[in-house]
Each structure stands twice: as structure tokens, then as C-alpha cells.
Amino acid sequence: MTGFPDRAMFEGAAHRVHAEAGASVDVLIVGAGLAGLFLALKLAPRHCLVISPSPLGQAASSAWAQGGLAAALDPLDSPAQHAADTVAAGAGLVDPVIARLIAEDGPARVRDLLALGVPFDRTPEGALALSLEAAHSHPRVARVSGDLAGKAIMDALVAAVQATPSIELIEGARAVSLLQDANGRVAGVVLRDASGHFTPRTARATALCTGGSGGLFKVTTNPREAQGDAIAMAYEAGALLADLEFVQFHPTGIDIGRDPAPLATEALRGEGATLHNADGRAFMADYHPLAELAPRDEVARAIHAERMAGRGAFLDCRKAVGDHFPDHFPTVFGACMSANIDPRRDRIPVAPAAHYHMGGIVSDLWGRSTLAGLSVCGECSSTGAHGANRLASNSLLEAVVFAERISRRLMSATLDAPAASQASIPSALTDQSLLKLREAMSAHCGVVRDAAGLTKLLDLCRQLEAEAPGAPALTAARLVAEGALARAESRGGHFRRDYPDTGKPQRQFIAHPFRERVTP
Numbered sequence: 001m002t003g004f005p006d007r008a009m010f011e012g013a014a015h016r017v018h019a020e021a022g023a024s025v026d027v028l029i030v031g032a033g034l035a036g037l038f039l040a041l042k043l044a045p046r047h048c049l050v051i052s053p054s055p056l057g058q059a060a061s062s063a064w065a066q067g068g069l070a071a072a073l074d075p076l077d078s079p080a081q082h083a084a085d086t087v088a089a090g091a092g093l094v095d096p097v098i099a100r101l102i103a104e105d106g107p108a109r110v111r112d113l114l115a116l117g118v119p120f121d122r123t124p125e126g127a128l129a130l131s132l133e134a135a136h137s138h139p140r141v142a143r144v145s146g147d148l149a150g151k152a153i154m155d156a157l158v159a160a161v162q163a164t165p166s167i168e169l170i171e172g173a174r175a176v177s178l179l180q181d182a183n184g185r186v187a188g189v190v191l192r193d194a195s196g197h198f199t200p201r202t203a204r205a206t207a208l209c210t211g212g213s214g215g216l217f218k219v220t221t222n223p224r225e226a227q228g229d230a231i232a233m234a235y236e237a238g239a240l241l242a243d244l245e246f247v248q249f250h251p252t253g254i255d256i257g258r259d260p261a262p263l264a265t266e267a268l269r270g271e272g273a274t275l276h277n278a279d280g281r282a283f284m285a286d287y288h289p290l291a292e293l294a295p296r297d298e299v300a301r302a303i304h305a306e307r308m309a310g311r312g313a314f315l316d317c318r319k320a321v322g323d324h325f326p327d328h329f330p331t332v333f334g335a336c337m338s339a340n341i342d343p344r345r346d347r348i349p350v351a352p353a354a355h356y357h358m359g360g361i362v363s364d365l366w367g368r369s370t371l372a373g374l375s376v377c378g379e380c381s382s383t384g385a386h387g388a389n390r391l392a393s394n395s396l397l398e399a400v401v402f403a404e405r406i407s408r409r410l411m412s413a414t415l416d417a418p419a420a421s422q423a424s425i426p427s428a429l430t431d432q433s434l435l436k437l438r439e440a441m442s443a444h445c446g447v448v449r450d451a452a453g454l455t456k457l458l459d460l461c462r463q464l465e466a467e468a469p470g471a472p473a474l475t476a477a478r479l480v481a482e483g484a485l486a487r488a489e490s491r492g493g494h495f496r497r498d499y500p501d502t503g504k505p506q507r508q509f510i511a512h513p514f515r516e517r518v519t520p
């Protein structure tokens with residue numbers, strides 16, 4: 001861990017931070033999940049600085065991934081088929097070029113992960129064991145020990161990062177805003193450390209890899225740290241954002257009062273687990289012909305409806321998994337047992353939970369945002385790969401594919417030292433206000449939305465804005481709610497009770513309307 005430089009000044013009263021020209025690192029990587037760490041490793045031996053708010057490997061969705069990483073690795077599969085499934089899942093808004101690109105690059109990136117020591121499951125013959133997941137037309141999800149893919153991938157990456165001398169690390173600090181020079185070029189970030197001090201860190205290139213926004217919702221599967229910080233920072237800096245209303249709700253968060261909610265992976269329904277209400281009725285067939293194997297958003301809405309009607313929802317794995325639970329799904333098993341639910345004998349109470357943010361900061365084919373000097377990678381980006389509904393196990397894939405592409409671009413570029421720069425310091429919500437916001441997000445911007453609820457949510461955002469102007473969580477939540485209100489149709493993860501039909505497929509772009517150019 002390194003200390004902070006002392007050549008810059010914090011003007012606490014003015015809520016502005018200045019940084020002199022010049023940079024101490026080549027590439028500043030904000031976030032230490034799969035996107036951030038894979039990028040840092042691919043950039044070696046270029047000097048990178050990685051910012052991790054928590055001890056390395058913690059508080060990243062990547063480490064919690066249960067299913068695995070999708071790639072067309074089977075000889076009977078093809079990138080074209082993988083891309084077609086990705087386009088079909090995205091409800092009309094996937095960019096087919098990007099779908100093809102991630103599918104084409106996928107197998108090579110899996111080989112990279114194997115080389116880094118990720119112990120993907122093998123068949124008795126030694127080939128990679130590939131699972132079939134909903135909406136994939138072929139088995140193509142590389143997994144580790146059942147539901148431990150994310151942990152195994154991150155363990156391997158953390159070990160590799162720790163053994164790479166070109167990667168410097170700051171733990172225990174968060175980025176709060178982007179430094180920009182007089183021309184708007186991004187020159188690094190301002191960090192807030194655990195004691196509340198703000199310090200600028202300049203870099204020749206900056207990459208936002210801060211993950212998703214599930215933590216803006218009361219019920220989520222994401223780490224609490226996932227509060228859409230990159231969206232807020234990029235918006236304030238004038239970057240183009242897209243499709244922020246598209247949030248994927250996982251149907252089966254385990255409803256045991258934990259925050260965040262542990263996840264009961266979709267693979268359980270793939271194995272034959274069924275959904276019942278408190279009366280014991282298997283209700284999915286009432287909602288969709290594919291019953292338990294219906295698309296994620298359909299299952300989430302069915303569970304939501306049963307719960308709203310007071311009937312509750314439970315996942316019954318007793319027959320489908322039974323005694324194999326501890327071996328086949330150790331993460332889910334551990335989460336249930338911690339709440340005295342033995343899934344071999346008991347039904348698991350479930351509720352939909354905010355899980356994945358399809359929208360984000362607009363990225364081109366090479367991970368460039370619309371701001372000079374700023375790359376974006378992983379869940380905080382909007383590459384066009386996921387449209388309105390992400391295909392399961394495509395997000396780990398997108399993170400590694402784009403990290404490699406960003407590294408290839410930056411490795412061959414001459415990275416100029418940044419000019420003098422500055423940034424504003426946003427305020428922060430109190431814990432109580434954040435909780436209020438999260439409750440309102442789940443209530444009004446959740447699985448089922450309407451204009452009345454979204455308007456109420458935006459009223460609350462305005463109230464909180466007076467209390468904590470520019471708080472990143474508030475900005476991100478407001479942008480999601482505004483996007484949801486503006487999209488007067490239902491599509492993919494976005495369902496409007498008052499506009500249940502699907503309209504014309506159109507992306508929805510947004511940028512700060514009154515963004516002022518920073519003049520240091």
C-alpha cells in the first residue's frame with residue numbers, strides 16, 4: 001500500500017481540489033474487481049495504480065459470481081451462436097457488432113484466465129466442463145466447483161496482481177470525482193480516504209472499473225459499495241451515459257433479512273428446483289409457458305406478484321438437489337444454513353433483488369468513454385453488449401474482453417502527462433438518508449414501475465439534494481429514476497405497469513445539460 005502525494009492541495013472550504021501538471025502513474029485504475037485487476041495485469045509492465053476501497057478481493061461483485069463465464073468453447077458451439085443468443089436476450093437493444101466481438105474474444109480470454117491459474121471445472125476427459133444456463137442455446141458457461149467461479153477467478157487474479165511489481169495499490173480509498181484539465185481531458189481522480197481526507201491522484205490515463213449500482217436499492221445481491229459512483233463521476237464530468245433505466249433484478253435473492261441478499265443461483269432452477277407460494281402452489285406455470293425456465297425478468301415479476309399478493313415465494317430444491325447441495329452449491333448452502341434453513345429439507349424464501357446494471361457510461365469498441373483520457377470497463381460501462389437484459393454469465397466475459405482491448409489500445413499509445421487539473425468535491429448522504437433512498441429505489445424503481453412511483457422517488461431525490469448536493473449515490477439514483485420515467489414502454493429488465501407494451505427499440509442517452517468546462 002502506498003501513501004498519498006503531498007504536491008496537491010485540498011481546499012476544504014471551497015470544495016474544490018487542484019492538481020499540478022504531471023503524473024506519477026501511467027494508468028490509474030479505479031476499482032479492483034475483475035475488470036480492474038485484469039486490466040492492470042494486461043497492462044504490465046506499464047505502471048498502474050489500482051484503487052480498492054476494501055482489502056483487495058473484497059467488496060467486488062466479481063468475487064461473488066456463482067454461475068461462471070460464458071464463452072463458445074465447445075467444438076459444437078460457435079461465437080456466432082453465442083452472439084445470436086446475446087442479441088436475442090437483450091430485447092432489441094444489443095449492438096450485434098459488440099455481441100459478436102465479446103463472443104469471438106471469449107475463448108482466448110478464458111485461456112488467459114487458465115494461464116493465470118483459474119481452476120475451471122473439467123470433464124473426466126480433461127476438457128472444460130461447460131454448463132447450460134437459461135437463454136443460452138448451448139452449454140457454454142465455464143464454472144468452478146459448482147458455484148464458486150467468481151471467488152476462484154478473483155483469488156487467482158489477486159495473487160497475480162500481488163506478484164506483479166508494476167501494479168501499485170491503494171486500499172481503503174474511494175474515488176469521488178474526476179480531475180479534468182482546462183479542455184475537459186480527464187487527468188485522474190480525487191480520492192477520499194477512510195479518515196475523510198480528499199487527495200488528487202493524477203495519471204496519464206484513467207480507467208473507471210467501479211462495477212454496478214445494486215447498492216442503490218434496498219434489496220440487492222451486490223456489495224454495498226456498488227452504488228453507481230462511476231456513473232455519478234462521469235456524469236458530473238460531462239460524459240455520455242446510456243440506458244440507465246435497465247437494471248436486471250435477479251428473481252431469487254435469498255430473503256433472510258440480510259443486506260446484501262445472498263443469491264440462489266439460477267442453476268438451481270436449471271437442475272429442476274421449483275417455485276411455490278406459501279399455499280404450496282407451484283405458481284410459475286400461471287405466469288409463463290416456460291415456468292421456472294422463463295427469462296429472468298418474467299420470473300422476477302411472477303415472484304414479485306406473489307409476494308405483493310401476500311402469498312410469498314419459496315424455492316424448493318429438495319427433490320432437484322437434495323443431499324448434493326453442500327457439494328454442488330456450497331455458497332448457496334452456506335448462506336441458507338447461516339439462517340437455519342437447510343435447503344436439503346426446507347424451502348428457501350426468495351425475493352427479487354437488484355443484481356446487474358445494463359446501463360452505464362457509453363464506451364466504444366475499445367473501451368473509450370466520450371471524455372478524453374477516460375476509459376470505462378466492466379459493469380459501469382455501456383458497451384452495447386447487454387441491451388435491455390443481460391444474458392447470464394456474459395458480464396464476466398464482457399469485463400475481460402474489454403479490459404484486454406483497453407490494454408491493447410493503451411499499450412500502443414503514447415500517453416501524455418496531464419496538464420494542471422481540478423475537480424469538485426461532492427457531499428455525501430448520511431446513512432439514514434441513504435437508507436431512505438435505497439428503500440424508495442426498491443419500492444418505486446424496482447421490478448414493476450409506474451409514473452406515480454417514479455415521480456415520488458424523484459421528489460425524494462430533490463429533497464435529499466438540498467441536504468447533500470451532488471452526493472454520488474443520489475446523482476446515480478436520480479439518473480436511473482429519470483431514465484425509467486422517460487422510457488414510456490416495457491422492455492427487458494424495465495417494466496412499466498402504466499406502459500406494459502414494448503415500443504420502438506431505441507437507446508436512451510443522457511449527458512449533463514449544464515456541464516461547465518473546468519478552468520484551473
Ligand SMILES: Cc1cc2nc3c(=O)[nH]c(=O)nc-3n(C[C@H](O)[C@H](O)[C@H](O)COP(=O)(O)OP(=O)(O)OC[C@H]3O[C@@H](n4cnc5c(N)ncnc54)[C@H](O)[C@@H]3O)c2cc1C
Pocket residue numbers: 030031032033034035036051052053054058059060061062063064065066067068069070149150173174175176209210211212221222223225226227229230263355356377378379380392393394395396397399
Ligand atoms: C451475487 C452475484 C452473482 C453473479 N454471478 C455472475 C455470474 O455467474 N456470471 C457473470 O458473468 N456475472 C455474474 N454477476 C455479475 C458480475 O459479477 C459483475 O457484473 C462483474 O463481476 C462486474 O465486474 P466489475 O469489475 O465491473 O465490478 P466489481 O467486481 O463489482 O468491482 C468493482 C470494484 O470497484 C470498487 N469501487 C466501487 N466504487 C468505487 C469508487 N468510488 N472508488 C474506487 N473503487 C470503487 C469496488 O469496491 C470493487 O473493487 C454476478 C453478480 C453478483 C452480485
